[in-house]
Amino acid sequence: MKFMVLVVAVLSLLIFPGSDLARAGELTGSEIMSRAEFLEISDDMEVELKMEIIRNDQVRKREMIMQRYFGEKTEKTMVRFTAPEEVRGTGFLSITHPDGEEETWIYMPALGVERQIDSDERGEDLMGSDFTYEDIFQATEDYEYELLETVELNERKVYRVEAVPATGVVEDAVDFASQISYIDREKFYLHQVRYFDQEGEEIRRLISADVQEIKEGTYLPQKMTMENKENKGRTILTYKRVDIDIGLDPEDFSREKLSSPLD
Numbered sequence: 611m612k613f614m615v616l617v618v619a620v621l622s623l624l625i626f627p628g629s630d631l632a633r634a635g636e637l638t639g640s641e642i643m644s645r646a647e648f649l650e651i652s653d654d655m656e657v658e659l660k661m662e663i664i665r666n667d668q669v670r671k672r673e674m675i676m677q678r679y680f681g682e683k684t685e686k687t688m689v690r691f692t693a694p695e696e697v698r699g700t701g702f703l704s705i706t707h708p709d710g711e712e713e714t715w716i717y718m719p720a721l722g723v724e725r726q727i728d729s730d731e732r733g734e735d736l737m738g739s740d741f742t743y744e745d746i747f748q749a750t751e752d753y754e755y756e757l758l759e760t761v762e763l764n765e766r767k768v769y770r771v772e773a774v775p776a777t778g779v780v781e782d783a784v785d786f787a788s789q790i791s792y793i794d795r796e797k798f799y800l801h802q803v804r805y806f807d808q809e810g811e812e813i814r815r816l817i818s819a820d821v822q823e824i825k826e827g828t829y830l831p832q833k834m835t836m837e838n839k840e841n842k843g844r845t846i847l848t849y850k851r852v853d854i855d856i857g858l859d860p861e862d863f864s865r866e867k868l869s870s871p872l873d
Contacts, residue, residue, distance in 0.1 A: 639755030639771045643791070645798045647750065652825075654679045654858040658851035663739045665843045672697060672737065679860050683708040686863035687747065692872060697737065702727075703868045704747045714747055717869045724865045733785035740814065740836040740845040744784045752780045760795065763802075767795040786813060797821075799829040813839050824852050 637645070654677070661672035673693040679686040690701035699719040706712050714727040732744040753773040761770050771791045775781035786805040793800050803816040818831030834847045 636757060636760075637769075639757040639773075640750075642757060642769050642771055642793055642798075643750055643755050643773070646791075646793050646800055652680065652854045654854075654856060656851075656853045656856055656858065657849060660848045660850055661737075661739060662846040662848075663737075663843070664845065665841075670738070672739075677858055677863070679858050679863055681860055684860075686860060688863055688868065689746070690868075690872065691737070699872055700737070701868050702743075702746070703863065703865065705863065706749070710751075712749060714743065715865055715868060717865075722869075724869055729779060729783050732780075732783040740838040740841075740843055741847075742785060745816070745836070752776055758790075761792070763792065766801070768792045768801055769795055794829075797827075797829045799831065811839075815839070825854060 656678075657676045659674050659676060661674065663670040663672070671694065672691055674689055674691045676687065676689045685706045687704045688701065691697045691699070699717075701717045702714065703717075703724075704712070704714040715724045716727055717724045727743060732747075733742050735742055736746060752775065754776050756772045758770045758772055761768055769792070771793060772788055773791065774788045775784065781787070787808045788806050790804045790806070791800055792802040799821060801818065804812055805814040805816075807813050815837045816834060817837065818834045820832040821829050822832055824830045830849070830852065832849045836845045836847075838844060
């Protein structure tokens with residue numbers, strides 16, 4: 611599973627001829643998306659995040675810690691909410707096994723039991739935010755990619771890559787029919803993701819800002835905003851801390867750990 615979160619807003623696009631790409635021998639859409647998966651350069655990582663869910667003039671705040679582990683043909687992600695008190699201890703665990711089998715679990719302290727998230731729930735909102743489960747735990751192998759063109763936005767050249775569900779099961783589970791990602795041509799971080807419905811109407815847009823080099827040659831936007839075109843709301847994720855290669859124990863990515871009390 612891939613953590614598809616790094617993207618930036620754009621106000622205008624200056625289109626370059628797509629035919630230039632073929633003549634130049636550009637990467638394919640899948641290759642570009644793979645290179646954009648910066649997390650795979652590390653064995654593990656831990657990120658502290660702040661979430662703000664905005665509806666009109668009301669703001670609900672959340673804080674969480676996300677941990678990632680990359681083993682041989684195995685990827686594990688755990689997200690646990692640390693504040694405020696009413697959501698503290700709520701968490702999600704996602705595991706991709708060597709055979710490609712995927713499983714995602716949610717734990718809510720009020721229920722006191724872990725529950726597996728079914729595939730048809732992937733398009734549902736995450737904790738009342740404008741992000742969905744699919745946005746957080748999206749698997750790149752569940753999509754087919756096509757490089758559309760090279761564009762210029764915010765004075766940087768980027769690849770414009772379209773993704774569509776690879777199977778009917780995925781298509782039925784998610785809340786979009788296609789998504790367009792804008793990936794930096796030089797540094798391979800995502801500037802923006804736009805989500806479209808079956809009619810081609812944009813329903814959501816992920817925007818990021820404050821790009822920083824967190825490791826030599828690896829760039830990470832420190833702020834991400836998901837705009838919801840339907841309810842006019844938005845959710846902001848801000849990186850408070852990013853630690854790479856800290857020696858996380860893969861055995862800690864378990865249902866027992868998911869439901870254990872926070873320190």
